[in-house]
Amino acid sequence: MAKMSFTIKVPATSANIGPGFDVVGLSLSLYLTLTITLPSSSLADVPYKAPEITYSGEGADDVPLDPYKNLTTRVALYVLRCNDITCSPSHIKIHAHNEIPFGRGLGSSGAAVIAGVLLGNELGKLNLTTERLMDFALMVERHPDNVTAALVGGFVGSYLRELDEKDTAAASVPLSEVLPEYPPDAGESWGLNPPAPPMGIGHYVRFGWSESIKAVAIIPRFELSTAKARDVLPTQYSRKDLVFNLQRLAVLTTALAQSPPDPDLIYEAMKDRIHQPYRKTLIPGLPEVTSQILPSTHPGLLGICLSGAGPTILALATHGFEAIAEDARKIFLTKGIDVDWKLLEVVGGSVVEQQ
Numbered sequence: 001m002a003k004m005s006f007t008i009k010v011p012a013t014s015a016n017i018g019p020g021f022d023v024v025g026l027s028l029s030l031y032l033t034l035t036i037t038l039p040s041s042s043l044a045d046v047p048y049k050a051p052e053i054t055y056s057g058e059g060a061d062d063v064p065l066d067p068y069k070n071l072t073t074r075v076a077l078y079v080l081r082c083n084d085i086t087c088s089p090s091h092i093k094i095h096a097h098n099e100i101p102f103g104r105g106l107g108s109s110g111a112a113v114i115a116g117v118l119l120g121n122e123l124g125k126l127n128l129t130t131e132r133l134m135d136f137a138l139m140v141e142r143h144p145d146n147v148t149a150a151l152v153g154g155f156v157g158s159y160l161r162e163l164d165e166k167d168t169a170a171a172s173v174p175l176s177e178v179l180p181e182y183p184p185d186a187g188e189s190w191g192l193n194p195p196a197p198p199m200g201i202g203h204y205v206r207f208g209w210s211e212s213i214k215a216v217a218i219i220p221r222f223e224l225s226t227a228k229a230r231d232v233l234p235t236q237y238s239r240k241d242l243v244f245n246l247q248r249l250a251v252l253t254t255a256l257a258q259s260p261p262d263p264d265l266i267y268e269a270m271k272d273r274i275h276q277p278y279r280k281t282l283i284p285g286l287p288e289v290t291s292q293i294l295p296s297t298h299p300g301l302l303g304i305c306l307s308g309a310g311p312t313i314l315a316l317a318t319h320g321f322e323a324i325a326e327d328a329r330k331i332f333l334t335k336g337i338d339v340d341w342k343l344l345e346v347v348g349g350s351v352v353e354q355q
């Protein structure tokens with residue numbers, strides 16, 4: 001039987017970049033790559049067979065290989081079912097190779113969600129626009145910073161449109177309804193389609209990025225789920241703290257595009273009072289690393305912050321990468337935490353390629 005295949009390659013992301021909590025994201029050079037093989041001839045006479053998943057790389061020991069439990073294939077099925085396609089094509093094989101560590105603040109779940117949306121779009125031959133792909137991703141991920149950067153690439157800012165009452169209700173359905181448990185028990189029907197997203201939920205703009213700036217990801221060897229790191233955040237903030245972040249974010253989005261980048265401007269512009277102060281209880285060493293590694297002590301450093309919900313630290317720098325990472329390692333070691341570090345580039349967004 002002749003086979004056809006295609007690949008879906010989705011980058012890692014670092015969200016927030018200090019003051020831009022739930023607003024800005026950066027796509028980085030670590031990838032989740034799916035290779036999908038499907039039979040080219042009809043299998044009308046053969047019983048249906050659900051996708052067969054194999055997996056290598058980060059998370060390989062933990063990730064569910066059951067297509068009704070795996071995040072990526074569940075999201076693909078959500079996209080298909082919202083478009084009146086009841087299941088994936090029969091007899092497909094999906095190999096996932098993942099370089100993005102789980103639960104470290106480098107957007108592994110955002111990448112899995114975008115991979116799933118793109119997979120559903122390809123399998124269903126749906127030709128969805130970028131805007132509609134985003135709608136589906138936002139029904140699962142709910143904050144736009146990682147998924148936008150993972151889909152479109154680069155340094156991006158995004159907001160969620162104010163929805164009317166009906167669309168607010170549609171966009172607020174629990175995740176268990178968006179990604180219900182499948183398949184039904186033998187003999188039972190698949191039920192109604194899951195709730196489709198409202199149209200045009202997310203909007204974004206890509207900022208400039210100075211090519212001289214690289215990202216040092218200092219990755220502690222422990223996982224922190226984004227849900228847990230969101231649970232420690234307050235629901236209300238003082239005007240002083242909001243203005244502190246807004247002032248810095250306004251400067252940061254342009255300062256990172258300037259050549260040469262100005263460390264005096266950027267270091268201060270990457271400070272935050274909305275999420276990092278609350279997350280330090282979950283990440284021993286966070287305040288020390290972000291306050292002791294400075295442009296004056298580490299030439300080349302531009303700014304330093306928590307990556308996404310953590311625990312990874314993101315240092316933006318033009319040179320001196322190793323000294324920054326090794327000194328961060330020393331500080332984390334005083335708290336009993338070992339780290340790995342990677343020098344990453346800012347890259348383009350997701351790519352689907354027919355083989």
Ligand SMILES: Nc1ncnc2c1ncn2[C@@H]1O[C@H](COP(=O)(O)OP(=O)(O)O)[C@@H](O)[C@H]1O
Binds near residue numbers: 072
């Ligand atoms: N490639 C993947 N395939 C399936 N599930 C994934 C994949 N990547 C991440 N996940 C799921 O997302 C979880 C991590 O999400 P989250 O807590 O938001 O952290 P992160 O900062 O890495 O996005 C993992 O524990 C796993 O359940």
Ligand SMILES: N[C@@H](CCOP(=O)(O)O)C(=O)O
Binds near residue numbers: 105108308
């Ligand atoms: N804005 C979110 C970003 C979460 O990113 P992740 O990579 O940790 O999933 C937050 O800060 O909670």
